[in-house]
Amino acid sequence: MTAPRQTSPATSFPPDRWRHEVTRLVAGDQGARFAGLFGSAESDGGVRLSAYLFPGQAPEPLVLHTDLAAGGLQYPALTTDLPAAFWYERVLHDLFGVVPQGHPRLDPLLLPLRDPGHAPLPGTAHRPQPIDPEESALPRALTGPGVFTIPHGPVRSGVLESVEYLVETPGEDIPRVQIRVFHKHRGVSKAFERRTVDEGVLIAERVEGIASVAHALAFCHAAETCARVDVPWAGRLVRVLYAELERIANHLDVMLKLTDAAGLAVATARFGVHKERVLRLNGRLCGSRFGRSVVMPGGVRALPAVPPGELGAELDRLHSAVTADWRAAMGTPSFLDRLRGTGPLPMPVARRHGALGPIGRASGCAEDARTDRPYDAYGSLALGPPPQYTEGDVMARTRVRGHELTHSFALLSQVVDELRALPDGSPLSVPLPDDLSGESAGWAEGPQGETLYVLRFDRGRVVRCAPRSASFHNLVLFHEVFAGDILTDFPFIEASFGLSIAGVAV
Known part of the structure; x- marks a missing residue:
């Protein structure tokens, strides 16, 4: 039998320094691979953010933490320099009410709402009330003569999962697709x-x-x-x-x-x-x-x-x-x-x-x-x-x-x-x-x-x-x-x- 795997030690930084370190480690052709960004609600009302990176062929992830204090759940967004964090930061906003400042599009992803009071706060005993999605909201980002939106889903023919693709098109080409997945969210x-x-x-x-x-x-x-x-x-x-x-x-x-x-x-x-x-x-x-x-x-x-x-x-x-x-x-x-x-x-x-x-x-x-x-x-x-x-x-x-x-x-x-x-x-x-x-x-x-x-x-x-x-x-x-x-x-x-x-x- 091989020896059991050990977890790499985590490093904690203030939010500004944390952002700098994450983007620095990922930058470049030989940089670390961004594997995920996760949050955890703390007992004092704050939220701990953890970025997981895999540097090259390293056998273990590099973990970088930062702590956001209650009443100050915001930090400079990673997405502006690290596009892979785009959806992860939207999830943080949905689940914890965290605001990544400068994020290009902080639309709801997992939860169809903008009220942080309904945030589930994973990591605590908090249980939010059920919410109903706003089905009529069709966010558009593409404009021009003859452009229209095809809401494809969430219910489609065949045995397919519930997802809504908002196809913005002038008729046949597909210049833009937006994705709404909250119909499948189960907490x-x-x-x-x-x-x-x-x-x-x-x-x-x-x-x-x-x-x-x-x-x-x-x-x-x-x-x-x-x-x-x-x-x-x-x-x-x-x-x-x-x-x-x-x-x-x-x-x-x-x-x-x-x-x-x-x-x-x-x-x-x-x-x-x-x-x-x-x-x-x-x-x-x-x-x-x-x-x-x-x-x-x-x-x-x-x-x-x-x-x-x-x-x-x-x-x-x-x-x-x-x-x-x-x-x-x-x-x-x-x-x-x-x-x-x-x-x-x-x-x-x-x-x-x-x-x-x-x-x-x-x-x-x-x-x-x-x-x-x-x-x-x-x-x-x-x-x-x-x-x-x-x-x-x-x-x-x-x-x-x-x-x-x-x-x-x-x-x-x-x-x-x-x-x-x-x-x-x-x-x-x-x-x-x-x-x-x-x-x-x-x-x-x-x-x-x-x-x-x-x-x-x-x-x-x-x-x-x-x-x-x-x-x-x-x-x-x-x-x-x-x-x-x-x-x-x-x-x-x-x-x-x-x-x-x-x-x-x-």
Whole structure:
């Protein structure tokens, strides 16, 4: 077993100096990657802000704090020099009433209101009254002859999440898209408070259903870091098994939606069948199609219910079928015509933002937590370098997912071999202390990219939990990819992002 991970020490600064340090560390081609900005309400009425940065290939995040006193909940905004903080600072305003001075557009994001008296104040026992969104408010930023707004959503045809895209257009081109996600907000951060560690995992698995395993892993990694325990080898293998099955299911879902948008009925049906096979395999392995109730603090609950030999044979058959259909789809000229050059995310924008997952890797950002900051069994398995393209369009994002599917099946083959070689009675977990206290961060590379959890415990209870999915970090980039695109490109661009609105509007 490897030594348990340690949390890097945090540094605290006054607000002005804090802003300077954060922007200084992120600036430059070799600067730190901005991973998130979180707040926590303090008992004295103040709010602590915490910026999380990953410097280069450092194995641990660099944490910079600043404290805002009650009655003075304001600071100079990061967004003016650090665009990646744009949505994070809007969330701070929604949840805590904090005012980032100089922020370019402090519209509500998670909560459809401007009254700070309704702020939920995560980290305290405060419970605000329910609010009703103002459905008639359609903020416009684009003006000119013939320009009008198409409110696309929140209810749309098909099985799609609730999100409202405000498409501002003169008729066919899409010069601007605004996104309203508050229809999906569930107050998840507050739901974690005062829960035990075991209860917290159950909530984490439901933050973003399509990435249940990734969220459970990130939560447990934070708890295990705080407790300074290490998961046994068998438990680490089982975690990788379910994480990669989840990745495969998600990438198949993206291809299903892309072929559906292109009107390829047979391909859509085929990828739907493959995704269903993965979900049913999950159900056979653990009783949950989404791999829930497997990951627990300190390890896993059980070995897969299917013997390694039978599991390996099923994965080989699935890999062969998926590869054949993926190759056929990527050899269809009419399909490729809809992908090439559509929704390009420029490489400088992606790098400046710190784009995550397939979106980032399609635009020149090779970050992958499985290789850069290995966890569980990934450091002992041969994963290989992550796929990387620079075109940044729908085609590149699809190719990234194709490569990741191949890597995932290769990893699963290694995991099955290791499971077959496990001695009988191998331990699957270790206990965590009942009086767990402290603060730590945990992460996992979900299908959408890095999932990050910031947790504070007090005597075995969660005091503050700030879950950040890759969906939240990446969806703001949706504003950036409509150069030269038209309305019929919209479903391809949305599907290629492969994000979950539930993971955005926590």
